[in-house]
Amino acid sequence: MNRFFSLIVATALSVSSVAAQGVEELGPELVDRLYNSDMLDPDQPIGPSAYRDFVAANPPPWKIGYASSYAGNTWRANAMDELQNVIIPEWKELGLLEEVIITQSNLNDSTQIQQIRQLVDQGVDAIFVCCSNPTALNQSVKYAYDKGVPVFSFTGYLTSPYSVNSSVNYQLAGFEIGKWMVDELGGSGNVLVVEGIPGTSGSDSQDRGVRAGLATSEDIKIVGSVAGMWTDQVAQGEVQRWLATNPGQLDGIVVQSAAEMGVLRAVQQSGRENIPVAIGGELGALCYWRKNPDYISAAYQVWPPQDEVQLIWNIMMRTLQGQGPKIQSILVDPIRLTFDDIAKILDEDCNEQSTEWLSVGAASWGADPAYLDQFFLRPADPKAYKAQ
Structure with a gap:
């Protein structure tokens, strides 16, 4: 009888342990x-990570692949600058990085799929991608997983469990x-929505949220929607055309x-x-706002490129080191900026034509060790890692 009772208890504990994996392992707040x-x-995938017990096949220095999907906007340029001029030199100096092989698919899913497979076949130890279609890459992610190569996605999710x-x-x-925006307009008005790249997880998720936020007032009407493709030139042309016909x-x-x-620019050229x-x-x-303090009441930083690439890099290095990510998706908070915040960063003589991006810093964007530690089973400082 006691043995039978013990078996029941052990089974229950085992089931409870499995149930507590993933998001349930994180703090309630x-x-x-x-x-x-x-x-x-x-x-959004929030189940247990497939790499909880992952051990890299090779010791450092590691070879990393970056299968980029697009290079045609200021965000990508700033992320690439951070990667090439900050991250790569630092991690080579630490002795943990051999090289980063970079490919570009120019928003062609088939090309990116092929490039991921080629990176695996070239012997990379890990791959990271950005802002991609959430389902199109799943077979190539599985191909990489089967070869012992983990894949990491930043600024948007992949639905692959791997x-x-x-x-x-x-x-x-x-x-x-x-x-x-509802509050900015006093709860009433006509609003144009400019999406990012439809079909990517980051764009579709954010658009869903925007529409839900606007729907908090029945007196707000969405009068149009265009795709800005996360690119200033594209958005300017699309909004100019919309304004001309509406x-x-x-x-x-x-x-x-x-x-x-x-x-x-499109709004200014329209006279509105x-x-x-x-x-x-x-x-x-942000400089335009700095020179026009009463223009809006707040700005929202949703994806600072320098900090985004630092975040995924830290997650990737921790995983290669065997720290064991608990969950499939590591999320951070959007940051609300006031005019006082901007006035501390930008002078009145700032450049409205700047193509640079505001970096909020690792401590504010998840790469802070104390924040990331929450998401790993065996957290440690990834920069202090020494191969066994």
Whole structure:
């Protein structure tokens, strides 16, 4: 009887242990804020990570692949600059990095799939991707997994159970931006929505949140939607065309970075300069606000490129070192910026044509060791790692 009872208890404990994996291993405050089902993309993977017990096949220095999907906007340029001029030299100096092999697919899923497989066949130890289609790469991610190569996705998620993802909670961020616009307009008005790249997880999640935020007032009407493709030139052209063919009342524009500078230019050229535009992290747009303090009440940093690439790099290095990520998606909070915040960063003589981006710093964007430690089973300083 005692043996039977002991077996029941042991089985129950085993089931409980399995059930507690993934998001349930995180602190309740973190879960309530960033993993709350009411404010989370329903497709965001939050189960236990496939790399909880991962051990890299090779010791450092490691060879890393970056299968980039696009290089045609200021965000990608700033992320690449951080990678090539800050991250790579630092981690080579630490003796943990041999090289980074970079490919570009120019938004062609088939090309990116082929490039990921080629990187695996070239012998890389890990691969990271950015802002990609959430399902298109899944077979190539599985191919990499079967070869012992983990894949990491930043600024958007992949739905493959064999990827590790990092980003802001985009649906939450979009909701806060949409709700901010509602408040900015006093709860009533006509709004144009400028999406990012439809079909990518970051764009679709944020757009869903924006629309939910705008829907908090029944007197807010979405009068149009265009795709800015996260690119200023594209967004400027799309908004110019929309404004030219829609001369009616327009009270506000919600836009996903990196496209706010293009939207601002389109609005200015149309002569409707008093329309508030949601501003993210582009320094040119923030400079416009700096010179016009009463223009808007806040800006939202949703994906600072320098900090985003630092975050996924730290997650990747921790995983290669055997620290064991608990969960498939490591999320961070959007950052709300006031005019006082911007005035401390930018002078009145700042450059409105700047193509640079605001970096909020690791301590504010998840790469801070104390924050990332929460997401790993065996947390340690990744820069202090010594091969056994």
